[in-house]
Amino acid sequence: MEILNLYLTHLMKAAPALLRGALITIEITAMSVFFGTLIGLVVGLGRLSPSKLLSRLAAVYVDVIRGTPLLVQVFIIYFGIPALLTQLSEPGHTVRIAPFMAAIIACSINSGAYVAEIFRAGIQSVEKGQMEAARSLGMTRGQAMRYIILPQAFRRVVPPLGNEFIALMKDTSILSAIGVEELVRKGQLYVSVTYQPFPIYVGIALVYLVLTVTISRWVAYTERRLGVK
Amino acid sequence: MISVQGLHKYFGSLKVLNGIDCEIKAQEVVVVIGPSGSGKSTFLRCLNQLEEATAGRVVVDGVEITDPQCDINKVRQRVGMVFQRFNLFPHMNVLKNIALAPVKVKGLPQEEAEQIARELLAKVGLLDNAEALPDELSGGQQQRVAIARALAMQPKIMLFDEPTSALDPEMVGEVLAVMKSLAREGMTMVVVTHEMGFAREVADRVIFMDEGLIVEEGAPEAIFKNPQHPRTQAFLSKIL
Numbered sequence: 280m281e282i283l284n285l286y287l288t289h290l291m292k293a294a295p296a297l298l299r300g301a302l303i304t305i306e307i308t309a310m311s312v313f314f315g316t317l318i319g320l321v322v323g324l325g326r327l328s329p330s331k332l333l334s335r336l337a338a339v340y341v342d343v344i345r346g347t348p349l350l351v352q353v354f355i356i357y358f359g360i361p362a363l364l365t366q367l368s369e370p371g372h373t374v375r376i377a378p379f380m381a382a383i384i385a386c387s388i389n390s391g392a393y394v395a396e397i398f399r400a401g402i403q404s405v406e407k408g409q410m411e412a413a414r415s416l417g418m419t420r421g422q423a424m425r426y427i428i429l430p431q432a433f434r435r436v437v438p439p440l441g442n443e444f445i446a447l448m449k450d451t452s453i454l455s456a457i458g459v460e461e462l463v464r465k466g467q468l469y470v471s472v473t474y475q476p477f478p479i480y481v482g483i484a485l486v487y488l489v490l491t492v493t494i495s496r497w498v499a500y501t502e503r504r505l506g507v508k
Numbered sequence: 509m510i511s512v513q514g515l516h517k518y519f520g521s522l523k524v525l526n527g528i529d530c531e532i533k534a535q536e537v538v539v540v541i542g543p544s545g546s547g548k549s550t551f552l553r554c555l556n557q558l559e560e561a562t563a564g565r566v567v568v569d570g571v572e573i574t575d576p577q578c579d580i581n582k583v584r585q586r587v588g589m590v591f592q593r594f595n596l597f598p599h600m601n602v603l604k605n606i607a608l609a610p611v612k613v614k615g616l617p618q619e620e621a622e623q624i625a626r627e628l629l630a631k632v633g634l635l636d637n638a639e640a641l642p643d644e645l646s647g648g649q650q651q652r653v654a655i656a657r658a659l660a661m662q663p664k665i666m667l668f669d670e671p672t673s674a675l676d677p678e679m680v681g682e683v684l685a686v687m688k689s690l691a692r693e694g695m696t697m698v699v700v701t702h703e704m705g706f707a708r709e710v711a712d713r714v715i716f717m718d719e720g721l722i723v724e725e726g727a728p729e730a731i732f733k734n735p736q737h738p739r740t741q742a743f744l745s746k747i748l
């Protein structure tokens with residue numbers, strides 16, 4: 280009982296810091312979902328483009344990003360590229376990037392590759408006859424995509440997109456490695472002072488759980504509203 | 509209206525059309541028959557370039573569509589197509605299905621396009637279903653909407669690829685009735701079908717295809733009563 284009281288006290292003390300961290304986690308996830316979806320749409324359409332070059336480029340992007348760990352991508356953007364630019368620029372000049380910025384860039388680029396595959400699969404799942412019917416009426420490929428194929432594909436990609444966003448939110452925890460003060464990092468800082476890892480990390484797990492359950496509820500609601508079958 | 513010369517089509521190394529020559533005049537109704545896999549659909553789809561010809565010339569309404577420079581989207585506005593599986597757009601209601609292309613392709617105002625859509629729905633007997641989703645309609649109703657959708661572009665030519673083959677028998681008649689009235693109004697039509705009654709009644713000419721070639725063609729009476737080629741005789745004896 281005593282230990283439970285102690286843990287709760289620590290959790291209450293850490294709560295404001297953890298909530299600030301959770302806010303950063305939500306911000307980074309939301310921005311990365313936004314830019315990742317844009318990138319994913321462009322790359323996914325590029326992957327299906329009649330142009331061999333575009334489709335190859337898109338495939339390489341997806342393979343490179345999915346074939347390397349997010350942590351390494353984050354390190355390349357936070358440490359690697361600024362160091363390269365520093366070495367290339369005149370002596371005495373140092374290029375830096377804010378951790379928060381690096382985090383959003385890395386997560387957007389990373390998520391974009393997964394979202395591209397989701398969009399590609401969604402578009403390909405629309406029956407071939409839909410494109411043919413649209414083209415037979417005189418629509419261009421672009422018009423057929425916009426008015427016929429994409430609206431049907433969007434409904435089908437809602438469930439896998441939801442999964443991707445949940446995975447992305449959990450993956451932002453590795454951003455603690457470059458000092459982004461998101462949820463895990465805030466917890467680490469608190470633990471390093473108080474030496475109370477158990478209540479803090481369990482508390483953090485619960486916050487993630489609340490966030491991910493919220494996303495999946497919201498996805499389920501969107502599915503119902505769009506009439507996804 | 510349609511002129512086809514030396515049309516060849518390969519899918520990879522599979523030869524599907526083997527040199528088709530064919531002239532179709534304005535207001536003519538041509539029915540294409542032949543065994544499954546003989547290339548009927550491929551032939552039809554070469555007429556609006558849903559399939560690209562491997563060799564040969566296809567001229568539609570004065571435009572050579574086998575010329576890579578031609579604006580195929582312009583030509584397709586004048587060539588309606590009706591598919592075996594309807595291919596209605598499931599995410600929009602019947603009225604929008606019909607009005608979409610006139611608005612987006614021809615740039616008609618939404619209201620004018622919907623007015624045209626309603627007139628066409630009345631014509632195919634489905635005005636009461638304007639707000640329905642395609643899924644809520646029977647097969648025969650969906651196919652009538654598909655015909656109205658194609659007509660909304662005011663085409664000069666209509667292509668039908670087995671329009672009644674996916675229908676329950678009791679719904680075949682309602683679709684054929686719409687097609688017959690279209691033929692009477694003078695529409696140029698190319699129809700792939702197994703409905704021999706329809707061919708007898710409205711076709712000006714019947715084309716029998718086999719193995720990627722036009723084996724025999726002529727007036728329906730001549731083809732059905734007195735086929736010349738053994739392969740035509742064999743095919744007709746199986747289906748009549």
Ligand SMILES: Nc1ncnc2c1ncn2[C@@H]1O[C@H](COP(=O)(O)OP(=O)(O)O)[C@@H](O)[C@H]1O
Binds near residue numbers: 544546547
């Ligand atoms: N997109 C395609 N790719 C490869 N083979 C095809 C394709 N479309 C049709 N075929 C083949 O071409 C042949 C003729 O098909 P089709 O024109 O559909 O015949 P029909 O309509 O007379 O039944 C068939 O052997 C079919 O398998």
Ligand SMILES: [Mg+2]
Binds near residue numbers: 548549550670
């Ligand atoms: Mg066929």
